[in-house]
Amino acid sequence: MNPGQNATGLENLVFHHLTAAQARDRRTEVEDIFRGSYIRAIDTGEKFESPDAFMHRFDAYTSPSRAAGFELVIAELDGHTCGQAWGWPLPENTAWWGGLELDEENAAEFTAENGSRTFALSEIMVRSELTGRGIAHALHNELLDARPEPRATLLVRPDNSRAYTTYRKWGWHRVGTLKPSWPDAPTFDVLIRDLPT
Template identity: 25%
Template sequence: MTAENIEFRRATDIDEVLSLLIDIYATVRADLLHDPHYSVERYSERLARHAAEPGWEAIIGFDGDQAVGYAYANTVQPHDRWWRRMSAPLPQSVMERPTIALKEGMLLPRWRGRGLARAGHDELLATRPEEQVMLMVNPQAGGGKVKALYEGWGYREVSSQQPSMDGPVLTAMLRAVRQPAASADAGH
């Protein structure tokens, strides 16, 4: 799949893309790297932990040889700590459905506003076997614009959690992996 001549490449082996993902992260988060929660070291630890979880996969967008952004996700099992950390418990039926957790998505600043984040998101989900996708978003990110973007993609708020003591409280959002055509285009 391409969007604006962007080629999306899949990766399931963290060793092949580790330094690339870290470089993009460091560029996107440059203004926050002084905060221990957002440091490259902490991100590297989170990335390694996520990549060791079942079903880990990344999608990376390239303009020629230059990576422009990525998203990665993994499968969440019914008894995963992901569910137990929710501030408001979710129904058992939600936790037992096959779920993919979108753990991180980054797009270099000059590539934003072109629909590439959505294209990468959709490409990542296109071949996933899970029924639902969940993500966490800082409700303050972009002055609330990031959360609103996800709402436009069909996500709905279901709970919140604070994955790390020194990190922000995040809004938990959920939607079906396969969205009907009318819903998939909502807001765009």
């Protein structure tokens, strides 16, 4: 547990770093945080945004066959869970880049992974009643600042202007688009960011 030192006014923000096995043990909390964070998305009825689909992806990400390097950070504020973020380093021959369409970069060079080049930031979320307080940025930094990889990637919906603006402010830039192989997945913009070394 580490106090959230980067979150102004959030002196009681505490982080818990979990491995895949530890994350599976807190599966109920993971789903609860999702349900409290993605209320509007769930209400759309879109299959990809349903709690069942989300937890199916979580189970896949944390399965013993795929969990190498998986890290989940859960944030607590005043003793209550308020948000979470997770990701993992992309292994050699990763399926992450399947369906990638780049704007300019050389695809073969860009997608060459060795297990220590790129960290995939898969999820970051904060309970809806607590957004706008700096918790998401604190979670983002807590997960990424100590990573050994030189770069990170994430996927964002092109029409999610609030998230897009925030990610750009945090140093991310667009390199192309990608449609994941998950059932009912939309097409996302691919963002990249250099990590501290």
